[in-house]
Amino acid sequence: MRQIIFSLFLLLNASFFAFAQQSSKSLSGEVIYKNGDPVISAFVYIEQGSKHAYTDEKGQFTITDLKSKAYEVIVQPFGKSEIRLKTVLTDASDFLKIQLDENESFELDNVIIESKSKGRLTKEKGYSVEVVTTKDLALQSLGSTEILDRSAGVKIRQSAGLGSSINYNLNGLSGNSVRVFIDGIPIRNYGRAFSLSSIPPSMIERIEVYKGVLPGELTEDALGGGINIVLKKEKKTSLTASYTYGSFNTHQADINANFYHDKTGINTQLSAFYTYTDNNYEVYGDNVYVTNPQTGKVKYVKAERFHDAYESKGVKADIGVRDKSWADELTLGLLMSDMDNDVQTGATMDVVYGNRRSERDTKMASLKYKKSDILLNGLDFNTFSSFSQTNRKVIDTIPYMYNWLGEIIRDADGNPINWRNSGGEGGRASLANNKEKNFANRTGLAYEFIENHSLKANFFYNRFTRDIDDPMLPKAENELLDTRFLSKQIYSLSYDVLLSLMKN
Template identity: 35%
Template sequence: MKISLLSLFFLCFSIVAIAQTATLSGKITHNSGQPMDGATVIIKELNRSTMTDDKGRYEFKDVKYGSYTLLISSVVSEKKTQNINIDSPSIVFNIKVKENVTRDLQEVSIAGKTEKRKMETSGFAMSIIETKEASLRNLTTNELLDRAVGVRVRQNGGEGSPIEYNLNGMSGSTIGLFLDGIEISTYGSSFNLNNIPPSMIERIEVYKGVLPSHLSGNYIGGAINVIMKKDASANNITAAVSYGSFNTYRADVSALYRNQKNGFTARASGFYSHSDNNYEMWGKFSKYTLPGGRIVRNYRTKRPNDEFETIGGRFEAGFTNVKWADQFFIGYNISDSYKQIPHGITMTKPYFGRFNEYQAHVLSLNYNKNNFLLDGLALTVNAVHSRRSTYLEDTVSLKYNWDGTLLVKNSEGPPETYGYSPGMGQQGVAVMSNIERKISNIRSNLAYTIVSGHRVSLNHKFEQSDRNDQDLLIPERSKWITLNGLTTNIFAMNYEAELLNGKLKTNIFGKYAIYKTDQQRTISELNGLLNYQNTSTTRDNKGFGGTLSYEAIRNGFLILSAEKSFIMPTDRHIYGEPENNLLANPNILPELAINYNLGGRYNFNTTNQHKFSLYGNAFWRNGYDKIIQQTRVDPVIEGRENQVEDIQVTQFVNLSKTQSIGFEAEFN
């Protein structure tokens, strides 16, 4: 218990002050008597809140005598308001919450919906992944996602290897990954979904195809939006440690604190992961070169030079449920990772001594307020500024076998290795480079409820990235490297309506994007002064679409969505990533897509304890100038141009036209 300085002063002089305070406790249950786990209980006048445990119990201490209003809310039932009078030292107040049931003269009908049900029947082809079970088990966020219908998470290799998310056949740059509505790429490659423990996640929203306007961006295949827990009603600390094969271990910890009196809230989390990734491998590309040059294929050996290590922390402080903000947080993220590179795009030859390091420093601001300035107006602002660096080193020129032994040139006599080759590395010319990126990302949403069931929203996304490539091996060359910048502005507007007593829901939206690239190229040097050439290119695109949800029968919904959208090339598409063997393509074009989704959802409510749902969705996607990652067909080794195994680099290019048709279904 906190004791004020004034109280200490009085205690020193043996003066006793008696305050009329009480302990308020109780149990919240459904009509069926089942305890309500995870419900939020708020004392409105005191702006104090808490959360029920798995038995439905809640408790407030040091509540002054008086009359108060209790607000009870949960994602699995409707909200309830209850008046209470505190007039004795201990009050036990049990509350039963109605399960959204209204009665008329003839029947009992479900009138309310949980937040999950509302989102899944809003007209978008989407699903909600709940994390309650995963938070109690040793599951990563990616493992949780991979269990969802229509979602596939692919990782090429062990820990630290690139991860690709696939939604109904769409993957790569067509899929958006968000953390509370902000692209997770802003936080740097050393911070990803696997670094976020499920215990810190409230829910995961998976959109397949058409996206709501508040997630407007360069995505046409869908998006994964991870919503972090915002309820700060209960102070807590969680931690997890795991160990697995190949010397793999993970650890994460998170903590939350809220001062119930003034609303001050602090959240912190940290993670650490390590793996040697030294699993056994064999196959066409796993080969052993005998002395003299003879090659033995399908050579079994442990995978070498593939160690991965990452560490990071996330800190946030602010206020929740205060008069001027529902949520206000200022945050700082830091992450660092080390990744050895065992080979190029294919396993043509082993690399030893080639590695990269990533580091990111991220400042963030989150503000949310309902009834902002006037009733019905809501403002949400998410802003992130990051400084990221990517270091790549490859200066070892020796030649190795997959087992780490040096190649021997001669088959007879004393072994003779190839030795060092000045100026060379494992993958061609020696490299020691660093890429500095400064990225600002601001998303803002202003929504106004005109009348009940009619809402209009304005959305704006601003993103600016500045990239500075540095040659650390020969610094003199850095001044001849082109400086690159990219600025994107996306404006979106949507109108939502509920008609026919809420049976029909529509959402019409449009967006307009302006995309600008800037380059500063050094063209000459005279008397120590550099002459630059500045070039800028501006493109714009328009998109529009809509969704419809109709409750054709009780608990049965018809869901339709359609969209014409686009993908504007990103920093990665245009300027490449040397550390990942990705070449630049400054001439890449935007991708256009037309998407259609038609589906349905039916909920079987047999009893309060047993509920089932059936979901199905058909999709048809058409892409034009589709952006894909393609291996380069340029010769890598002279005289062996046609051997695919020698390809070491990739590049983003445009395909003229693509089409994807499919169907998905789920029963749970």
């Protein structure tokens, strides 16, 4: 009896196993292009089911645990239209061979590459820095000083209208405690005409405001911080121009032309700007009055500034090569700028001038070289040298006194009243010409010895000389004027860690 039961048990298990084997099927196949190459990573799935597979490096696939029935198979190659076909699974082994009507080539509608901007990377270096980008403001009628004045912790005070001296205040520190740079070089090398108020926003890529400690590459004797103006350097051929007109007969125009040749890496850039304003705005207060020379009676007035015109213009040209095996960038630059400025008042507004003015012209040549991985991987080298010559003139040869109505003050007999009979409005008559020469070099090495860990060494050298010549002085006194010079050397060593990149 036991033998019969055991035999029936074996027969039932064998029948169930045979049924299971018979009901579980697999679908295999191969997907190829028209030229016979395999289609790799195509998605193959059964409609109305969860069974799917991907083709391997040979273009083959296998879908298991299927029943013997009709199926609709969908093949979706990457970047191609899907293919639908019907098949019926039987007891025999099924192998599908699917061929596309095209070869392996496709186009993507959009490719988006995300990366952190240079401004963002600057913020993440650990310094107290504010980065102001001018991209979104270039088409607005805003000056560079107005853009910067909107930054947190930055206050800009201008003593008068356009062209007057500017005082930068960073978190309460100002004056000589704050230094201004253009591409890492002190702005004084570029001449007075090339100032933050005269450089149009269209020429600026970004403005970096360091509040406190300066990075090694901006080493200077600045306790309060620094402002670094980074000019645009584009690898494309472009032409932009702008013109604005504003109050007080203010005209501002600029043009930027850039040419870049992909094959040779040659890059040329030409930038020019022109600024003019009458600065004839109205002023009033305790120091703005007119005195009757006969009676001595004082009358306070609201007067228009009549001798405060400002004109500046400049041209900057660069030519060089980029992306070479021996240099990431090698650029020779030439700059010329000129400024004319009428002087309206003396130290206070009680003293009114009608003829005194100043002129400045600057010529500068520069050479820039950058190379990454110069001797070994991770070692970057950069150097920038510039030589500039500036003529700074003060023209004051007419001693007449003026009032705030723009009139020459006269005595009771109608004769012009002179300032202390000294020959000039600001003192003795002057045609002083200060000839200034300035040489600067900044050289830096940066070595990334571990990912996101860099050791940087920088050296800055500055040599300044000034020769003074004033033909209005007595010959003996003029010959006694000595050449003045200043030499400065600064060394810095820094260790940078980009913590934000280490976390990613």
